[in-house]
Amino acid sequence: MTNTPKRDVAPPPPLPTTDPPWELQLGFDIEDIYCAYNEWLVVLTQGFPDFEIDRKQDAGGWAADRLRELNVAPSLVDQLEEALAKLPSHTDFARIMASGESSSWPKIARTMEDVLATGRIAVDASKVRYYDCGVMLCRIQLCSRMLRVISSLPEGLPSVFPDLTEIYRKELLRTTSVLETLVASRDPAIPSDPGQRALEQAFSEFAAYLSTWRNRSADPDSDFRDHFDRVTQAAGFRPSDIARQEATWVSHPEPIPEEERVPLPAPHSAEDRQQLETYWQEIKRIAKEGDIPRSADLLSQLVQTCRAVLGPVHPLTLHIQISLCAALGANGKAGLAIVALLDIAATAQHYYGPYHPARYLISADVYTCLRRVHPEMAQEVYDFPLKSLIERDESDLPSGLHSVRRAIHAQLGIDNEMLL
Incomplete structure (x- = not known):
């Protein structure tokens, strides 16, 4: 066969091929x-x-x-x-x-x-x-x-x-x-x-x-x-x-060194921070007694003090700003409160990474406050970033976020069985 010009057995025709779907x-x-x-x-x-x-x-x-x-x-x-x-x-x-x-x-x-x-x-x-x-x-x-x-x-x-x-x-x-x-x-x-x-x-x-x-x-x-x-x-x-x-x-x-992973606060002492928290609690008491206009004025002054003493993106500064927004909303200034709350949520997400507790604690406070004045915007804050923490199994989260997840569940009145 190898020496003949024509082969006596022709190879079979190739099988038809089908393109993958x-x-x-x-x-x-x-x-x-x-x-x-x-x-x-x-x-x-x-x-x-x-x-x-x-x-x-x-x-x-x-x-x-x-x-x-x-x-x-x-x-x-x-x-x-x-x-x-x-x-x-x-x-x-x-x-x-x-x-x-x-x-x-x-x-x-x-x-x-x-x-x-x-x-x-x-x-x-x-x-x-x-x-x-x-x-x-x-x-x-x-x-x-x-x-x-x-x-x-x-x-x-x-x-x-x-x-x-x-x-x-x-x-x-x-x-x-x-x-x-x-x-x-x-x-x-x-x-x-x-x-x-x-x-x-x-x-x-x-x-x-x-x-x-x-x-x-x-x-x-x-x-x-x-x-x-x-x-x-x-x-x-x-x-x-x-x-x-x-x-x-x-x-x-x-x-990155730990102290550089979050925004560095203005230099201050633990006593400074404790004093500001005490002022905040006192203003909350005034608000509970019904003097909303006065509490809003005092919170506005306290926010400025916190920005100077702690820094503009310190967690305590942002939490007190949320309290101010709540007072503004209760005082007939819902539009201003909504804009400020969304800015606070964006600030927390920008400066605090996905494994930092402040990201979620601040967002949970924003969500709670927004629910009273704009439920649709509140849902957006829930969808991101809260949902990724709240609806995940604790075992899938870093240990540093376990207590944060539980605290937010308690704050929002969420029963674990509701997520099953």
Whole structure:
């Protein structure tokens, strides 16, 4: 045969190939934008490099086009495109954090949750399985990447985020278990496509690997990443250029000394602070006796004293300002009180990080005061930042926030059973 010009046995024609369902990529891309606004990755890496912004915007634009083809409400698709336009880059990250623009991220994340849920409803019922698998593959990639980022931080810095490693390890175990369940499912509500045998085989092999990986180490090592790459290639995903992105992450600064993590107060003694607290309690007594106008005048003077003695963003200064707002609201000046309360909440969120008790104690007082004069605005303060503390299990929080969570539960009259 090797010496004859014509072969006597012709090779069989290649089997027809079926493109992977595009719903896989759709679920992945929408979840990726959600994660950009709702996960710690953007904070630890201080934004995304420009080429990653370009990639996310291209992928998100493709997802927006698919959603329009699925007749998703144009207003919701427009909000997705607005989220794409606001993705934080390396160069803009410092400005975004300093200006307080990052306070809009939770609202954007909630919008992306709506996009995810609406997209799932809109896709053909026979492709929901693949949409869900795309979402889970994105979360698996995120958790694996987060654990690598955390492990590369300067020694001592992870103590600033004491629960992140455990949180993302648990989430990785959860998402891999969900994916295994999806792959094994024979639920007719989420059927597999008989024409996707090669893809289903790749998913089955990855699920089989995950079961042994979980029993062996549950560590997203190079072997894990190799198996993950195989299944994403079978899914037809676009190259993510992760290696290039990780090579261009902005180096995180060395750990910041504790006294520099919160705004430094003006020099004062414990006696100064105690005296101011005593004045505050006396003014509260006057207010309880019904002399609201006088209490408002005294609180206004006390706020100025606190700003001079303690500093403008000291927790006691801000708490007394909230008392002044309550007095203003009770004295017929609700509009002024609302504006001041929202400014106080923004100040607390800007100057006190996600693990500082003052962030939540001040916000809880603002929420309590706003409920009396503007319930809708109060709900926004509850949604961010209070909800992330109040509705999380205590075991998922740093120990320094346990007593804060209990105090706020008591202040707001929240029964733990109500959150179950």
